[in-house]
Amino acid sequence: MKRIAILGSTGSIGRSTLSVAESYPERFQIVTLAAGSNLDAAFSQASRWRPRVISMAAEADADALRARLKAVELRGIEVVHGSGGAVQVATHPEVDFVVSAIVGVAGLEATYEAVRAGKILGLANKECLVAAGELITAEARRQGKPLLPIDSEHNAIHQCLRGGQINEVERIWLTASGGPFLNTPQSEFDAITVEQALNHPTWKMGRRITIDSATLMNKGFEVIEACRLFQMPPAKVEVMVHPQSTIHSMVEFVDGSILAQFSVTDMRLPILYALTYPERIQSDMRFSVSDLRHLDFSPPDLKKFPCLRLAYEAVECGGAKTVALNAADEVAVAAFLEGKIGFGEIPVIIEEVLAAIGSGKLESIASVLEADAESRRYAQLRVDNRKKTISKIAGSRATSFA
Numbered sequence: 001m002k003r004i005a006i007l008g009s010t011g012s013i014g015r016s017t018l019s020v021a022e023s024y025p026e027r028f029q030i031v032t033l034a035a036g037s038n039l040d041a042a043f044s045q046a047s048r049w050r051p052r053v054i055s056m057a058a059e060a061d062a063d064a065l066r067a068r069l070k071a072v073e074l075r076g077i078e079v080v081h082g083s084g085g086a087v088q089v090a091t092h093p094e095v096d097f098v099v100s101a102i103v104g105v106a107g108l109e110a111t112y113e114a115v116r117a118g119k120i121l122g123l124a125n126k127e128c129l130v131a132a133g134e135l136i137t138a139e140a141r142r143q144g145k146p147l148l149p150i151d152s153e154h155n156a157i158h159q160c161l162r163g164g165q166i167n168e169v170e171r172i173w174l175t176a177s178g179g180p181f182l183n184t185p186q187s188e189f190d191a192i193t194v195e196q197a198l199n200h201p202t203w204k205m206g207r208r209i210t211i212d213s214a215t216l217m218n219k220g221f222e223v224i225e226a227c228r229l230f231q232m233p234p235a236k237v238e239v240m241v242h243p244q245s246t247i248h249s250m251v252e253f254v255d256g257s258i259l260a261q262f263s264v265t266d267m268r269l270p271i272l273y274a275l276t277y278p279e280r281i282q283s284d285m286r287f288s289v290s291d292l293r294h295l296d297f298s299p300p301d302l303k304k305f306p307c308l309r310l311a312y313e314a315v316e317c318g319g320a321k322t323v324a325l326n327a328a329d330e331v332a333v334a335a336f337l338e339g340k341i342g343f344g345e346i347p348v349i350i351e352e353v354l355a356a357i358g359s360g361k362l363e364s365i366a367s368v369l370e371a372d373a374e375s376r377r378y379a380q381l382r383v384d385n386r387k388k389t390i391s392k393i394a395g396s397r398a399t400s401f402a
């Protein structure tokens with residue numbers, strides 16, 4: 001029996017993980033859960049799964065959940081809150097395996113502490129690796145524990161790498177659907193609505209990752225994630241647009257062989273793979289091979305989608321730059337979702353923040369969180385003053401903020 005903690009249990013990945021656990025009750029036990037602010041979902045998950053501990057982001061929500069559980073006489077579930085609560089969920093002594101699926105840098109502390117506590121990690125939260133990948137992977141190596149990617153592309157690469165040694169890899173090919181605006185002229189980007197950007201052609205995901213997929217920042221994060229998970233230089237990680245999202249990614253070896261992984265576009269499959277690794281077990285997620293008839297591939301347009309270029313630049317510098325990349329994106333995407341900035345302004349704000357933040361090496365999670373907060377403040381300033389900012393772009397590039 002594998003004993004599981006889910007960080008972000010009320011989100012898209014969290015629910016898919018619970019659905020996998022539901023299908024294999026003889027294999028998986030849910031021990032702890034961490035939610036954000038969705039009280040109804042947290043209550044129904046606590047009622048269904050009876051975890052030892054459940055955490056809410058805010059204290060008031062934790063109090064409300066405690067009261068609701070008491071009202072239906074559900075006892076024995078400890079309700080905690082905040083980042084300390086999420087850490088408690090991630091490091092619970094009865095947990096073997098932690099699914100990291102809180103969105104954004106909010107999941108960083110709990111994810112890192114899970115690794116430090118010697119848990120096996122199933123990693124969906126790519127922002128953790130973008131902001132603090134060097135620290136997390138170094139700690140996992142120290143602990144001798146695997147980091148198992150749940151992100152479908154990295155999960156595919158992990159599977160392909162079982163066909164060779166890491167020093168036999170010529171390059172990694174990350175596939176990208178291209179998002180909903182693959183064929184939209186750049187001149188129309190400023191008129192893109194939130195509703196259009198949230199309409200991803202192949203995957204149903206949370207709001208942030210869906211917008212990141214539309215700007216190709218998600219693919220940029222995945223380049224960084226691949227560099228850090230598989231110890232690859234950025235030059236060996238290439239992106240290929242593949243609108244059908246059938247091939248989830250590929251690994252090219254030095255002898256010229258290319259291994260690709262394909263399967264249904266259903267996140268329950270990479271979750272199942274991570275939860276059962278190194279075994280493979282029977283599932284009903286079948287892919288019809290006749291669907292392989294039509295597969296398109298083309299290189300990404302970095303001019304039209306500057307977020308991908310910015311991610312390559314940030315990972316080349318490393319340190320605080322990738323922290324700033326994620327923080328600025330988090331702020332810019334939230335501002336777009338709130339209607340404060342246009343779609344085309346997302347990369348402009350990120351580029352401004354990157355230009356202003358230094359690339360110092362970050363030695364601890366505390367320093368990562370400090371750099372994150374600083375970048376976030378700066379990005380927020382850019383959002384709030386965006387009209388003034390546009391006229392001052394040239395001058396502000398030289399500003400040193402770090």
Ligand SMILES: NC(=O)c1ccc[n+]([C@@H]2O[C@H](COP(=O)([O-])OP(=O)(O)OC[C@H]3O[C@@H](n4cnc5c(N)ncnc54)[C@H](OP(=O)(O)O)[C@@H]3O)[C@@H](O)[C@H]2O)c1
Pocket residue numbers: 007008009010011012013014034035036037038039056057086100101102103104106124125126127150151152203204205206207208209267
């Ligand atoms: N969805 C996918 O197919 C997919 C694929 C690959 C990678 N990922 C990655 O997986 C992560 C989760 O994505 P998602 O699509 O599942 O996102 P999502 O549906 O938006 O879910 C996010 C989860 O994080 C929780 N959360 C947010 N802020 C929190 C906080 N401060 N403290 C504790 N919990 C907090 C949310 O709780 P509430 O809902 O209760 O507020 C929710 O459970 C992201 O990093 C994403 O990039 C997702």
